[in-house]
Amino acid sequence: MTESIWKAKASNTKATPLTKDIEVEVAIVGGGITGITTAYLLAEEGIQVAVLESMSVGGGTTAGSTGNLYTMVDNRLHHIQAKFDDNTARKVAESRTTAVDLIEDLVFRHEIKCSFKRQPWILYSETGEEEEMIKTTKETLKRFGLEVQDITSTSLPFSIKSGIRVENQAQFNPAAFVSGLAQNLKNNCRIYENTPVHQIEKGATHILHTPNAKVKAAKVILATHTPKGVYGLHTTLFPHREYALAARLRSGDYPEGIFWSAESKTHPSLRTYETEEGKFLITVGYHHKVGQEDKDKDYFEDLEKNLRKYYDVEAVAYRWSAQHYKPADGLPYIGESTDDRIYVATGFSTDGLTYGVVSALILRDLLTGRDNEWAEIYKAKRFTPLKSAKPFLKENLNVLGEYLKDYPGSAEAEKFSEVKKGEGKIVEVKDEKWAVHRNEDGKLCAASAVCTHMDCIVNWNNEEKTWDCPCHGSRFKPNGEVIEGPAFSPLDKRNINPQK
Ligand SMILES: Cc1cc2nc3c(=O)[nH]c(=O)nc-3n(C[C@H](O)[C@H](O)[C@H](O)COP(=O)(O)OP(=O)(O)OC[C@H]3O[C@@H](n4cnc5c(N)ncnc54)[C@H](O)[C@@H]3O)c2cc1C
Structure with missing residues (x-):
């Protein structure tokens, strides 16, 4: 059985399903970190909002993550700088720092019990092979105003060849944050759980169909991680599944911080989570394209084996997997889609707890007619053929390969x-x-x-x-x-x- 530790340790929002037709200004489909934070910011502006969640609030990919909050990005800021320019990379860093600060502010304003803690982010190379990349990462982060320290050791139980450390990043239980924030959403917002939207009739007023009732809304936000329906955008989003487990240790120290290995093939990321029942060591890694896993591999077993090489594991208490969508040019898509007044927030890769909140800030401004200094770089309708070309071609050839498998006689069984x-x-x-x-x-x-x-x-x-x-x-x-x-x-x- 797979279950995420975040979901297991978060309280339920206990919202009821939608049973009668309603009309609102903005309908938000999806109650993850993106949907609920956007609902919170819009409701604060006096906008009438309804959140329609197919399962439970905070129980989607938000509960499948590692729960780390940081300015950096999985694909490294210097790649964004190289693909775009200094200004774009600076805005990415600024928007992400602002989002982490907003999460902290909301946690303290509403006393949300989600184990929020400021922590250092640590990038290390065990073999020395990635020393150059660490150096470039350091220079880029410094250039965008972050304080970066060189390190020669960590609290991990093995030696490193080189590494860097950035203070003041953060960790939390993402499912507990989202359900806590939802429970504080009292005015101007109604939340419905177990309410899947299975069709959107587009028009001057959009009509969202759910199993028992309809929602009329002037504007719709698809906060569904990847947009529901058919959008050209899907050809620039590459879905990957990744694996996670939370273990109790028999002995040894639980490391404090966000640990990223520069040689990520050998070391998935590591972090500690402290609960009333004690500590857990969480490790996340080993991704593959959705539906294209190596059938001979057991990804959970590989994660566990890797952890046991370094730690005296007493038991693996939780294991889960989740999905992320890599954008072709390295930046998320946030804003109005090709359909009028239907907005999207997607392509977060493994950085979406922070990008989800960046999306909320941008969508709030777009929907209230304010300027937003980051909206342009993340614009959902952007077209970046040169910056997207290589991954676009590679991934869409891969997709074509999957279509070609639909030839007669290619089934796995006859009976x-x-x-x-x-x-x-x-x-x-x-x-x-x-x-x-x-x-x-x-x-x-x-x-x-x-x-x-x-x-x-x-x-x-x-x-x-x-x-x-x-x-x-x-x-x-x-x-x-x-x-x-x-x-x-x-x-x-x-x-x-x-x-x-
Ligand atoms: C293994 C892994 C580790 C990660 N670790 C981190 C990390 O440490 N830090 C970080 O910043 N990011 C991390 N991420 C990325 C991050 O988890 C996601 O980008 C983020 O949670 C996305 O939030 P969301 O609200 O957009 O989507 P979700 O949390 O998936 O929410 C979307 C919601 O929409 C609902 N929904 C879908 N379809 C419908 C429908 N038809 N009707 C109604 N509701 C619907 C779903 O039930 C779901 O609750 C990680 C991702 C993975 C896979």
């Missing part, structure tokens, strides 16, 4: 009987590909294997027992219901003929 208990397989039935799953009781269920987003063939994810789309990252339950990603609709149901 339902080949699908064992707990397994999922693609079975060809009358020239059509079916996603067939047999549960632990031996019962079969089937759906069309064609992803309802853009017609790619889904793959079975045995680790999490889901159908994952290798093209744009939609994920479905074994019975075809949507879990996450851009698809609105479930996989089309199919009736099993037991003779096959």
Whole structure:
């Protein structure tokens, strides 16, 4: 079973589902850090807002993260500087620093119990191979006003060749922050949980369809991590899944700080989380494209093995995986989409706890008609063919490869009987590909294997027992219901003929 430690330790928002039609100025789809912080800032401006969350507030990718808050970016600021310019990299740094400060302010203003703590960010090279990159990172961070210290050792149980340390970054429980903030959203905002939006009728007033009622809204914000529906943007967003676990140690010190290995292939990131029951060491890493995992690998096992090399692990208490979307040119997309008055906030890579709050600040200003000094660099409608070209071509060739797998005879099984208990397989039935799953009781269920987003063939994810789309990252339950990603609709149901 997989469960994130953040979700397990956060209180529930306890919002009820939407049961009758309503009209608001702004409908926000998605109650993660992006949706709830945006709702908070808009409600503060006196705007009538409704948040529609398909599951529980803060329970999406926000609860699947590492819970680190920092000015830096996963892809390093010097890459942004090189691709764009000094001004863009400076604005990225400024906007991210402001977002971390806002989170701190909200935590203290509302006394949100989410273990918020200022912590140093540490980047180190164990082998010395990445010394040059560390040097460049240091120079770039200094240039944008951060105080960077050289280090020759850390509190990790191995020696390093080189490293840098930046004080005053932060850590928290992201799910507890989001549900705490939601509980403080009293005026001008209604939150509905277990309320999936399965269609948006676009018009002068947009109409959002949920299972039991409709919402009319002049403006819609898709705070769904990746925008729901079909947008050209999806060809510039590359979905990856990444793995995490939280362990208790039998002995040894729990390191204090945000630890990033420069040789990230050998060392996933590390951090400590302290609860009333004691401390946990959290490690996160080993990503792959969604729906394209190496079937011979056990990513959780690899993470655990790596941790046990350095730590006396008593038990792995939690393990989970989550998804992130890498943008082609390295910057998130925040602002109005190609549809009038429908706004998006996406492409956060693994930096979205902070970018989600940057999005909230930008969207608040866009929707209240104020200038925002960062809006232009993150503009969702930007077109950057030169800066995006290499990753765009590579990733879209990869997507094309997945489409080509939909040729006759490429199914994984010919008969339902080949699908064992707990397994999922693609079975060809009358020239059509079916996603067939047999549960632990031996019962079969089937759906069309064609992803309802853009017609790619889904793959079975045995680790999490889901159908994952290798093209744009939609994920479905074994019975075809949507879990996450851009698809609105479930996989089309199919009736099993037991003779096959
Ligand atoms: C392994 C991993 C580690 C990470 N670590 C960090 C980190 O340490 N620091 C950092 O800054 N970032 C980190 N990130 C990135 C960060 O977690 C995300 O970018 C961020 O949480 C995105 O927040 P969000 O609110 O936009 O999306 P989400 O938290 O995913 O919220 C979107 C919400 O929309 C809801 N939804 C979806 N579809 C519908 C629908 N049709 N109707 C209604 N609701 C819907 C979902 O249920 C969900 O609750 C990490 C990511 C991963 C994968």
